[in-house]
Structure formats: structure tokens, C-alpha cells
Amino acid sequence: xxxxxxxxxxxxxxxxxxxxxxxxxxxxxxxxxxxxxxxxxxxxxxxxxxxxxxxxxxxxxxxxxxxxxxxxxxxxxxxxxxxxxxxxxxxxxxxxxxxxxxxxxxxxxxxxxxxxxxxxxxxxxxxxxxxxxxxxxxxxxxxxxxxxxxxxxxxxxxxxxxxxxxxxxxxxxxxxxxxxxxxxxxxxxxxxxxxxxxxxxxxxxxxxxxxxxxxxxxxxxxxxxxxxxxxxx
Amino acid sequence: xxxxxxxxxxxxxxxxxxxxxxxxxxxxxxxxxxxxxxxxxxxxxxxxxxxxxxxxxxxxxxxxxxxxxxxxxxxxxxxxxxxxxxxxxxxxxxxxxxxxxxxxxxxxxxxxxxxxxxxxxxxxxxxxxxxxxxxxxxxxxxxxxxxxxxxxxxxxxxxxxxxxxxxxxxxxxxxxxxxxxxxxxxxxxxxxxxxxxxxxxxxxxxxxxxxxxxxxxxxxxxxxxxxxxxxxxxxxxxxxxxxxxxxxxxxxxxxxxxxxxxxxxxxxxxxxxxxxxxxxxxxxxxxxxxxxxxxxxxxxxxxxxxxxxxxxxxxxxxxxxxxxxxxxxxxxxxxxxxxxxxxxxxxxxxxxxxxxxxxxxxxxx
Amino acid sequence: xxxxxxxxxxxxxxxxxxxxxxxxxxxxxxxxxxxxxxxxxxxxxxxxxxxxxxxxxxxxxxxxxxxxxxxxxxxxxxxxxxxxxxxxxxxxxxxxxxxxxxxxxxxxxxxxxxxxxxxxxxxxxxxxxxxxxxxxxxxxxxxxxxxxxxxxxxxxxxxxxxxxxxxxxxxxxxxxxxxxxxxxxxxxxxxxxxxxxxxxxxxxxxxxxxxxxxxxxxxxxxxxxxxxxxxxxxxxxxxxxxxxxxxxxxxxxxxxxxxxxxxxxxxxxxxxxxxxxxxxxxxxxxxxxxxxxxxxxxx
Numbered sequence: 001x002x003x004x005x006x007x008x009x010x011x012x013x014x015x016x017x018x019x020x021x022x023x024x025x026x027x028x029x030x031x032x033x034x035x036x037x038x039x040x041x042x043x044x045x046x047x048x049x050x051x052x053x054x055x056x057x058x059x060x061x062x063x064x065x066x067x068x069x070x071x072x073x074x075x076x077x078x079x080x081x082x083x084x085x086x087x088x089x090x091x092x093x094x095x096x097x098x099x100x101x102x103x104x105x106x107x108x109x110x111x112x113x114x115x116x117x118x119x120x121x122x123x124x125x126x127x128x129x130x131x132x133x134x135x136x137x138x139x140x141x142x143x144x145x146x147x148x149x150x151x152x153x154x155x156x157x158x159x160x161x162x163x164x165x166x167x168x169x170x171x172x173x174x175x176x177x178x179x180x181x182x183x184x185x186x187x188x189x190x191x192x193x194x195x196x197x198x199x200x201x202x203x204x205x206x207x208x209x210x211x212x213x214x215x216x217x218x219x220x221x222x223x224x225x226x227x228x229x230x231x232x233x
Numbered sequence: 234x235x236x237x238x239x240x241x242x243x244x245x246x247x248x249x250x251x252x253x254x255x256x257x258x259x260x261x262x263x264x265x266x267x268x269x270x271x272x273x274x275x276x277x278x279x280x281x282x283x284x285x286x287x288x289x290x291x292x293x294x295x296x297x298x299x300x301x302x303x304x305x306x307x308x309x310x311x312x313x314x315x316x317x318x319x320x321x322x323x324x325x326x327x328x329x330x331x332x333x334x335x336x337x338x339x340x341x342x343x344x345x346x347x348x349x350x351x352x353x354x355x356x357x358x359x360x361x362x363x364x365x366x367x368x369x370x371x372x373x374x375x376x377x378x379x380x381x382x383x384x385x386x387x388x389x390x391x392x393x394x395x396x397x398x399x400x401x402x403x404x405x406x407x408x409x410x411x412x413x414x415x416x417x418x419x420x421x422x423x424x425x426x427x428x429x430x431x432x433x434x435x436x437x438x439x440x441x442x443x444x445x446x447x448x449x450x451x452x453x454x455x456x457x458x459x460x461x462x463x464x465x466x467x468x469x470x471x472x473x474x475x476x477x478x479x480x481x482x483x484x485x486x487x488x489x490x491x492x493x494x495x496x497x498x499x500x501x502x503x504x505x506x507x508x509x510x511x512x513x514x515x516x517x518x519x520x521x522x523x524x525x526x527x528x529x530x531x532x533x534x535x536x537x538x539x540x541x542x543x544x545x546x547x548x549x550x551x552x553x554x555x556x557x558x559x560x561x562x563x564x565x566x567x568x569x570x571x572x573x574x575x576x577x578x579x580x581x582x583x584x585x586x587x588x589x590x591x592x593x594x595x596x597x598x
Numbered sequence: 599x600x601x602x603x604x605x606x607x608x609x610x611x612x613x614x615x616x617x618x619x620x621x622x623x624x625x626x627x628x629x630x631x632x633x634x635x636x637x638x639x640x641x642x643x644x645x646x647x648x649x650x651x652x653x654x655x656x657x658x659x660x661x662x663x664x665x666x667x668x669x670x671x672x673x674x675x676x677x678x679x680x681x682x683x684x685x686x687x688x689x690x691x692x693x694x695x696x697x698x699x700x701x702x703x704x705x706x707x708x709x710x711x712x713x714x715x716x717x718x719x720x721x722x723x724x725x726x727x728x729x730x731x732x733x734x735x736x737x738x739x740x741x742x743x744x745x746x747x748x749x750x751x752x753x754x755x756x757x758x759x760x761x762x763x764x765x766x767x768x769x770x771x772x773x774x775x776x777x778x779x780x781x782x783x784x785x786x787x788x789x790x791x792x793x794x795x796x797x798x799x800x801x802x803x804x805x806x807x808x809x810x811x812x813x814x815x816x817x818x819x820x821x822x823x824x825x826x827x828x829x830x831x832x833x834x835x836x837x838x839x840x841x842x843x844x845x846x847x848x849x850x851x852x853x854x855x856x857x858x859x860x861x862x863x864x865x866x867x868x869x870x871x872x873x874x875x876x877x878x879x880x881x882x883x884x885x886x887x888x889x890x891x892x893x894x895x896x897x
Contacts, residue, residue, distance in 0.1 A: 050775050073781035085776045087769035094765050101762050102781035150781055306691050370879050376690065377633060378882040381830045385871040385878075392871075396864035403864075499702060506695055549709030549815075552702055559699030564684040567692045 001026045001185050002047070002077070002154055007055035009042040009209075016042040018209040019055065024154070029177070029186045031200035031217065033193055034230060039209040040189040041082065044156040047187075048072060048079040059154065073150060074102050080147040082158035082189075086139045088132030092123055095131050095142055099149030109149070116145035119175065137168040144175065148184075155179065156187045161195065173199045197221040205230050249435065257431035259577035260514045261424040263521065264290065268420035280416050284484050286524040287419035290517065291477030292501045293508075294426045297516040299470035300505065302439050303463050304446035305375060308498055309383030310474045312390035313360050315493030317475025318482040319394065319401055320356030322410045325349045325483075330409030337399045349413045349483060356479050357472050364471030365464070372463035375449070387498065394490035404490065412486040419480050426473050430513045431575070433469060438462050443511075500527075503555050507562050509569025514576040519569065523558065530554050603734060605852055611740040613848020614747035617841040618802045619825035620832070621754065622674075622795030624840035627829065628771040629791050631690050635697035636677055637825070638818030639704035640796050644670035644803035645813040646708060649719050662721045663804050670800025671793040678792040686788075701819075708815040715814065722808035743805045750801055751841065754794065758837075763790045771835065824851075827874050833884025842886060 002024040009017040017039040024030050032040050046053030049069040057065040059077050072078075087095050096116065100109040117124040120141040126134060131142055140160055147155055160176065161169040169192060177199050180186055190196035197203060197217045205213040205220070207230045213220070220226060264287075271283045292314055300307050323331075323338070324347045331343045347355065371382055394401045401407065433439045442462040445452035452459060482488050500523070508519020534550040562569065574582070619637065626634045647669035648662050656662060681700045685692050725739040758764040766787045770777045778784050799818075806821060807813060825840075828847045832839025850873060854866050877885075 048779065050778070068784075069775070069778040070781050070783045073779060078781070079779055081776055081779065085773055087773055087776070089772060090765060090769055095769075098762065098765050098769055098777070098780050098782070101766065147779070304691065306694060370875070374878065374882050377830060377834050378878045378884075380694070381827065382875045382878050385827075385875040388871040389868045389875070392865060392868035396862070396868065499698070502695070502698075547710060548714050549706035552706035553710060556699045556702030556704075556706060560681055560696055560703060563688070563692050563696040563699060564681075567685065567688055 001028075001060060002187070003056075003058040004043075004047060005056040005058070007043065007046050007053050007057065009039070009046045009051055009053045011051075016209055017046060017053070020206065020209070020211045022204055022211065022214075024185060024187055027180070027183065027185055028202060029180045029188070029200045031196040031203040032187060032189045032206060033191075033196060033203055034206035036191070038207045040206055041158055042209070043206065044079055044158060044187060044189060048077070048156060050079070073152070076151070076153035077156075078147050078150055078152040078154075079156040080143045080158060080160070082162055086131040086134070086142050086146070088130065090131055091128050092131055092134070092142060093127050095146050096123075096149055099146035102150055112149055112151070116148060119178070120145055136163045137165070137172070140164065140172060141175070144179075148179065152184065154185045154187065156189070158189045159191065160188065161190065161192045169195055193227060194221070250432075253432050253435035254428060256435075256575055256577040257428035257513065258424075259580070260431060260517055260575060261427040264423050264427060264517060265420060267521070268416065268423075272416055272420075282528055284416050284419055285481075286520065286528075287416070287423045288477045288481045288484075289501055289504065289524060290423045290520045291419075291426050291480070292474050292497070293504045293516045293520045294423070294430045294513070295470040295473035295475075295477065296501055296505050297470075297510055297513060298430050298433055298473065299463075299466045301510040301512070301516070302434060302442040302446065302466050304443075305371075305463070306380045307383045307470075308380055308502070309385075309387040310470070310501065311493040311495070311498045312387040313364065313471040313474040314478035314481070314497065315390060315394060315490060316360050316363060317356045317478030318488045318493065319407070319478075320359050320475075321349065321352040321479050321482050322407045322488055323400065324355055325352035325411055326407075326409045327411070334402055334407065334409060335399060339399060342400070349411055353476075353479050353483070357475055360475035361468055361472050364468040368464040368467040368471075372460050372467055387494070391490060391494055394493075401490065406487050406489045408487040410482050410486045410488065412484060414480055414483040419484070422476055422480060426476065427513060427517060429469070429473070430516065433466070434513060438465055442466055500555065503559050503562075506569060507558055509571040511568065511573060512571040512575050515569045515571035518571065518576075522570075523555070526554060526558075527551050600734065604736075605856055607736060607740055607744075609849040609852035610845075611737075611743050611848070612851050613845035614744055615802055615805055615821065615844075616824050616828045616847050617844030618747050618750065618798050619821055620828035620840035620844040621751070621837060622798040622802075623822075623825055623829050624832075624835060624837050625767070625791045625795045625798075628835040628837065629767060629774065630682075630686060630693070630788060631835075632682060632693040633690070633697060633826070633834075634677075634682075634795070635694065635822070635826075636681075636700035636704065637697075637795065637799060638820075638822030639701050639708075640670055640674050640677065640799040641803045641806070641818035641821065642708060642813070642815065643673040643704065644796075644800040645719065645807055645817050646712065648721060648803070648807060649712075649717050649813055652719060652721055657721065659721050659724065666804050666807075667797055667800035670798075670803060671796035674792040674796025674799065675789050678789060683785075683788075705815045705819075712815075716812040717814070718812045719807050720811060722804070723811065725808050739805070739808055746801060746805075750798060754798075757794070763787065767791050767794075829884075831874065831877050831884060833886040836884065836886045839884055839886035843884070 004020065004022045006019040006021055007017060008015065008019055020043055032043065034040050042051065045051045047057055049067060049072050055065065056063060059075060064072050064075065087098065096113050100112065103109055122138055123142055123145060126138065131139065134142060144160065157176065160172050164172060173195050176186065176188065188196060188200065197220055200217045203215065203217050203220050204211055205226065212230055213226055271280060275283065292310055296307060296310050323342055326346065328344060328346050331338065336343055367386055371379055374382055395404050441452065441457045445457055445459045445462065449459065478493065504519040504523045505516055507523055508517065509515030530551045534547050623634055623637055626632055644666040648666045651662050651665050677700055681696055682693065685696045725742060727738045728735050729738050758768055763786065766777050766782045767790060770787050774784065777787060802821065824847055825844065828843035829840050831846060832843030850870060854869055858866065
């Protein structure tokens, strides 16, 4: 579904990502693991087109590397940025509406809003509150629901567990697994290695801008040496 | 042993300072050469044009000292040019003249006259004082607020010039100022200002101020007193702008508040941007380039004969060119002609070729 | 009493004009951190469109007014496309200076192509009438201006609250790249913001023309300087702040005129700018400050 070939990202003279290649099959849940500053966010930002990147990005067999972010999203590839990037000065309902900005089927949109308010009941309670007043976990739920409103086929999540209490982290991964069951292909950036490997099918390990390892989630989970070397816990 | 260490460390502390001085001289070289050529060969009207260009250069250098090091946009330099010019106009104009033009001047100013040199010194002092007072406020601000306050400063000063007719003759021209300077003085002053601007840029204060412009938080974290440095640059820049105004008054003999308003600000700003505001060389060459271009356009603007046809006057052409230069400059070369390295540094790199080009041209994102 | 009401209305009319222009500036600033100094030339172009409309024989105010509004929006979008798009990601100072450059270019183009001298635009002379509401003599123009500005602001609020693009504009004030992640085209959001600011500028041009009756190349300069200050006082980028700042400035203007003895009339500007500088020193971020957050403005 997604095939990234030798993607590099530079910030001025600093090379954040060095010729990274990954592949994701339809319906897979792939985790992208690595320490802070390893280049995880650079990789998915490059795939989403938010930062300038060299290399090839094939999505559903079409080269999208030259397209602006907006067009990639319109083709069904989207990204939920890390942490608090909800539209803080808009209400929850307005956030969700903007999530569906590219859709023309009003009824479908209304149904989807109902669906995600059902999945995240707390959002229904806070429907008319400003998103900036939500807690960290609620904002994360909103960000995911908002991304889902565009009906992406591939969703990239940047650190969905960042800053959340451990109990909520587990809950968040349950939600993410629900998305996979709904047929969405997932690429999830995580520092919370164990949680991610518990739910993912496959994982890439990245450090210093280079993809170091790739493998099945359960194999990686038992590979203490690898985890110690790159993931540090 | 201790003696050698001392001399060596003395050399070390002296060397960069000397290098800046030499660098400043190299940058000022075209200023001096063009000036000498004009002094020797040019007709009188060209001397006037050149004089105006040198005054502009002083103002651009004053602007560069504050803007180029602190990266805070300043739209108020006209105030200081005007304060300098009016200071000497009021202090150095002969009493007989003042009895005619400003008989009701307050503080008995109509009855005193200072030697032009003293008046110039007083003008610089007054400007320094006003700059220090306004700087207390401006140096604390950043971004748009700072820019609007510099602009407000000019508007306030301008309306005082216009309103306080007893002292400044209001909207009318202030005449009778002794015409005591020539182009040679302006060349000297511009050379000196070029060197001062360069020494300031390369000094510890200049370096810290430039660092603070890159990252205010980081500079503060390293203990850089951004406020003090901005204040310093503001005062120094203001005094140099005022020196331009003083020379202007002493050359023209007649001044008008309108000359120190928006148009002056725009012209000098365009010069600085064109050249590159981070470097002193940028200030110098931006001024030279735009002065030449504007003069060429002005001759067209007033209507010239091309191949036997008399073209009509094209009012607005020089303004159009200036605006276009700003827009194009911002689009294609937002950092100007001299982005980061000074002329001498570029020449040094060119001849020495000691370092790979990639590094000399390395620019941040 | 009569005098007080008259001056109050004056202040409201001035204030609403500043607010209208300031809103346009704030709209653009809030989404791309651009201090659009060329906004005054949008007003001037809208004004000249009326002059040209009359020149080619369109004399009815009902036709001329919409032409001005459309011209304002069109010119604003053109400025964005030609001049501001290339410097979109540049630092604030670059954008500010580009805008200044555009402003100078357009002013001089108008000088070159039309005339440096004022041209009469007598189309709204009907409006300079005085009407009587009860015992009060009130200028029809001012009344109309208040009503139109209220309508325009109301319409803008509705647009920003209910249309997708309006929501996107509000969202983009803090999270521009996240808006793009919704599949909304950045260029459209920005063009819409410019078009809206141009619409407001066009409306402002109509009322300035109605009051002055003539136009010259520096037509938009003075009002835009005032609107800028209104924005800075209100808190740059805050739409509510722009309106508040504009109103405040209108009252300040009238108060200075009313309270300042005649012989110091020339100090109006000096006093106004001193107060403005004072306000900024007191609150550098403006009265209604947009809280500074670590958003994603770099992208």
C-alpha cells in the first residue's frame, strides 16, 4: 500500500533522516520505534509532505512524493500530529467538521461524527467546548477522531501516547486497534515500545536517521539485545 | 615565560580588532575612491547629488548598526536625522538670521550662536540623550511592537517639528544655516561610520546582540544582557543617523521637516535591504547601488529626450523602481547582496581558498 | 448634550472605519503572520476602481459600490498571489518589508498611470445629508457607515463560524500545517483570507470616498496606519482586538480633537502616537492578546 524508497530529510545542514526505506501492506499495523530525535517524526512528516524530502513515496502504486500535503490527504493518506495539535480555539464539533472538510457526503459525515462520538463518549460530553480546554488524553482522542473523519486508508499517528497516564495509554492502543479492525492501515510512531509491540503486526526500528531493523512485532519483543541497543528500556 | 604568554594573548586580543579595522577600511575603500573621483572630476551638480548619497550612507549605516545586529525592524530613523539637523540649525545659525526666522525661540535660543563644530557636538549629544531615553523603551520590546514604537517615535518627532513653529519654523524651511562642510567631510564621516559599524559588529557586544537575534532565549540563557546591547546599538545607530542630518544641514544651509519623514525612511531602508542588513558591506553597497539607480531613473523621470523625442515627465518612476527593488529583493534575495560575510572576508576566501566553498556559503535553513 | 451625542457618533463612525480596515489586517496577520502594509493600496485601488467606473460612464452608486468591493477583493488576492506567496514562509520582517515594497510600487503606479493629483469621485454626494431623528441632527453618512460596518462584521463572524473555509481560517491562526492535514488547500485558505480582507477594504474605501469626495495615490496610507495601530493596540492577530482597537482609536481621535485647544491642533498626531507608544510599552502584546503558544507556524 505504501512504499517509501530512500527517503531523506534535511533541516539545513542537519540530516534528520538518511535514505529510509519502508513498506506497509494493506491493513497492516506497523509501529515505528526509536529514541528521541531518531528521525521518526521526520519520516512520517516526509511521507505526509509536511517537510521537504528527497526520495520516492509510492502510495497505492502512485508516486506522491511531489504532491503537496493536501493532495496526499485527499488520496487517503493522512497523519495525526503529535500531542496537542488540535484546533484549540475551535470547539470539538468544529474540529470534527474540519476533519471532514474534503468530503461532500453530508449524511456520511453526520454518521461518522455519530460513530466517533460513540467511540469516544467523552467527546460527546465536550462537544461544544473549545478543544483547548480538553485534557491531554481527550485532545489525543479528538485528534484521532478528526483524522478519521477524512476516511483515510492509511493513517500515520505521531506518538499517540505522549504525555498520557499509563492507564489511558493502554486504552488509547485499544482504540487504535479498533481502527485497524475497521480496515485502516496504520503507521504508528511510538516511544512506548512494549505497548506498541503488543498491538502492532510489524515494526521498524530507527535511530540517528537510519532504519536499523525491521521485523515482526512478537520477534522484536523477545529480542532484548535490540531493545536495549536502540530503545533503551 | 609569562611575558611571552602575555604578548601572545595580547596579540590574540588585538588581532581580531585589527582585522575588523582593516576589514572596515577595505569595505570603505569604494566609498573613498568614488568620493575622490567625484571631488576631482565631477561638475558641481553631481557633487550635490553625491553629497546626498553620502548622507544617506551615514543613515543606512546607522540603521544597520541597530537593525542588522538586533534584527528588529526600525522605521523611525528619520527622527534622529531630523533631530541632528535641527539641533545644528538652531544652535549654529547666526543670531541675525534667527531674529528673522525664529525670533520667539524659547530658552533664549534666538540670541545664542555656537561654533559649527560645537553645535555639531551638541547635536550628537542631544541625539544620544534622546536615543538613550527612547531606547529605554524600545530596547525592551521585540517584533511588531518595537517596530510600531519606532514609527510612533518618528511621527511624534515630526509633528513636534511641524507644530512647534517658534523653534523649528514648522512646515516652512529653516534657512540661514552656515554652509561649512563640503563633500570631503562627508566622505570622511562616511568612512569613519563604516569603520565604527564594522568594529561594533565584530565586537563582543555586536556578536552577542547578533546571537540574541538568532535565539533570544538561548542568548538570555547564556547570560547575554539583550536589553543593554540593544540600547547600545540603538544609541550608536541614532548618533550616526544624526551625523548624517548634521552634515546635511551644514551643506544645504536650508532644511525642511519633510526631508526627515517617511520617504527618507523608505529610501534608506530599501538601500539596507538591497545590500543585506546583516553586513556593513551590505549597507555600503546597497546604498551605492540604489543611489546610482535612483539617480539614473530620476533623470528619466523628469523627462528626457530619447532619439529626438522628448519624453514626458514620468512622476513616480523612481518610487516605482524603489518599491520594485524591495519586493524583488525580498523575493529572490531576502538576505541582500552581502548575506553574512563582509567584502574583505569574501575577498580573503576568494584568494586564500583555504576552506571548501560549501562552508563559506553555508546558510541556515 | 446634543454636542456630546454628535461627537459620540463621530467617534463611533471613525472607530468603525478603523475597525473595518484593522479587521482586514488582522485576518491576514492571524493566518500568515504578515503585517500587510499594502492594505492601504488595496483601499486605494478600490477607490480608483470607482473613479474609473465613473469615467466609463457608470454613475449609479448602486453599481459603483459593488464594483469597489469586488475590486478590493480582487486586488487583495492578486497581491497575495504575486508578491506574498513567495515570501510566505519567510520571517515576519521579510513579509513586512515586502508589503512595504508593494505599497510603494502601487502608489507610484497610480501616480504614473493616473495622476499624482487628487481626482474627484463625486458619486456618493447624496450621502452627505443631515437627517433628523427626533431632535438630533445626524449625518446620514455616519449612520449608514455604522450600519454597514455592523453588517459586515456580523457577516464575517457568521462566515468564520459556519463555513468550512471560515473554520479553516480560524484553525489556521494557530495550526496551519494541521489544517493542511485535513486536506484543505493552504492556498485557498490564504486566498480566502485575503479576499475577505479586500472586501472589507473595499467597503472602507466607499465610505472614505463618500466623506472626501476625491482620491489620490496616497489615499489609503493614513487610514491604514491608523488601522495598524488599532491592531497593535488590540493585540495583533486577534480579530476582536482589531475591532476593539479600532473603536478605541476612533474615540481617542475624537477626544483629542474635542479636548485639545485649537492652537495645539498640530500636535494631534504627536499625542495620539505618544499614547499608542505608551500602550505598547504597557502591554507589548496588545490588549486582547492571542496567547503565544508553540504552534507550528514554521510550516
